[in-house]
Amino acid sequence: MVVQDIQEVAQYLELKFKISLQWRDARVLFYNIKPDENMNTLTLAEQQTLWTPSIVFWNTKDQLRTVNDKNTFASIKQEGNGSTIDKDTNEDIEVYSGSENTITISRVYSIQFFCEYEMAWYPFDQQTCHVEMIMDGVLDNYADLLPGGVNFTGPKELTQYFVKNFVIKKNKIQTKEAIVVSITLGRRLLGTFLTIFFPTILLNLIGHSTNFFKEFFFEAVITVNLTSMLVLTTMFINVSNNLPKTSYMKMIDVWLLFNLLLPFIVVLLHTYMDTLRTDEDREINHHGKSIAINVQEKPASMALVSINEKEEMSAQKEFYRKIRFEMGERKAKRLAFLKKISLTYNPIMALTFVVIYWVVGLKHAELI
Numbered sequence: 001m002v003v004q005d006i007q008e009v010a011q012y013l014e015l016k017f018k019i020s021l022q023w024r025d026a027r028v029l030f031y032n033i034k035p036d037e038n039m040n041t042l043t044l045a046e047q048q049t050l051w052t053p054s055i056v057f058w059n060t061k062d063q064l065r066t067v068n069d070k071n072t073f074a075s076i077k078q079e080g081n082g083s084t085i086d087k088d089t090n091e092d093i094e095v096y097s098g099s100e101n102t103i104t105i106s107r108v109y110s111i112q113f114f115c116e117y118e119m120a121w122y123p124f125d126q127q128t129c130h131v132e133m134i135m136d137g138v139l140d141n142y143a144d145l146l147p148g149g150v151n152f153t154g155p156k157e158l159t160q161y162f163v164k165n166f167v168i169k170k171n172k173i174q175t176k177e178a179i180v181v182s183i184t185l186g187r188r189l190l191g192t193f194l195t196i197f198f199p200t201i202l203l204n205l206i207g208h209s210t211n212f213f214k215e216f217f218f219e220a221v222i223t224v225n226l227t228s229m230l231v232l233t234t235m236f237i238n239v240s241n242n243l244p245k246t247s248y249m250k251m252i253d254v255w256l257l258f259n260l261l262l263p264f265i266v267v268l269l270h271t272y273m274d275t276l277r278t279d280e281d282r283e284i285n286h287h288g289k290s291i292a293i294n295v296q297e298k299p300a301s302m303a304l305v306s307i308n309e310k311e312e313m314s315a316q317k318e319f320y321r322k323i324r325f326e327m328g329e330r331k332a333k334r335l336a337f338l339k340k341i342s343l344t345y346n347p348i349m350a351l352t353f354v355v356i357y358w359v360v361g362l363k364h365a366e367l368i
Helices: 044-049 189-212 215-241 251-276 309-326 329-364
Strands: 002-007 012-023 029-031 055-057 073-077 094-097 102-114 126-135 161-173 176-187 283-286 289-292
Touching (some): 012 126, 102 126, 126 161, 189 215, 189 329, 215 251
Antiparallel strands (some): 002 012, 012 102, 073 102
């Protein structure tokens, strides 16, 4: 058995496998069976004269069936003792009963099986896909399906997953006896970490670093955090589009939403902090020139001048230096508390979330 393709959005698993069926038929007589099974192969014409069981692959789109064609290999295994028909005239012919000697038929198939991928724990998810096989029509009234062995011959390390386990067992589908092969896939986390988790961590570290900007860089703080939110939103949309649409939240959604929340909180905190600063006699930089705001003066009457970055910085520094002296004690305490939230409480909350998130996720993935 080899895993050829995994399509989470299309909800299927493509397998290439060889299926071997063994049975005995008391209605058949075999002549001169050799002890070596490889010498007892059947031609296509001989195969088609035998009754062969038809197996339905239940969880396929068109409910495909096993076929008996030129790609099918059939042989007879000598298990019983032969007897001559007539000792006087047919000394060289030995007859073997079909009830004592096993017929084996095998063929290689490449089939897409439906697989319902449960994405709630993505990327810490484990997926179990099934190959469901039942007897065609009413054949289950005359024959029983019994599980044999299963061998996984393909690579177990896949692009996104690795094969954790596979098992074959007897089960029931509706009212019919069935054989089910279950394949458990575990997800490889390194690729997801490098493409989703690591970039979001870096973006939020950049956003958190704006808390250490000088207070007169208010516009830069807002710009950096809003840009981080825009990038995180784009990542959120791209990740969602590459996963199956579900009505429930995934673990990756929780991570991305929390990462969106962090720069949003920073923007709200700094906006509120800026409102605590008095606007009386406020000076702003207007295209490079420090201008005092007059509430009775219409903005349209302000003359535009050329931009001078040095004058802009000087005006901002002077404004924030002045309001620190004019701010009341109550506002000063509130401002200090908001700074403590942004510098201390926010990173503690973020680190707590990250630790809980990864511990819970890795436990579910059975990696710790």
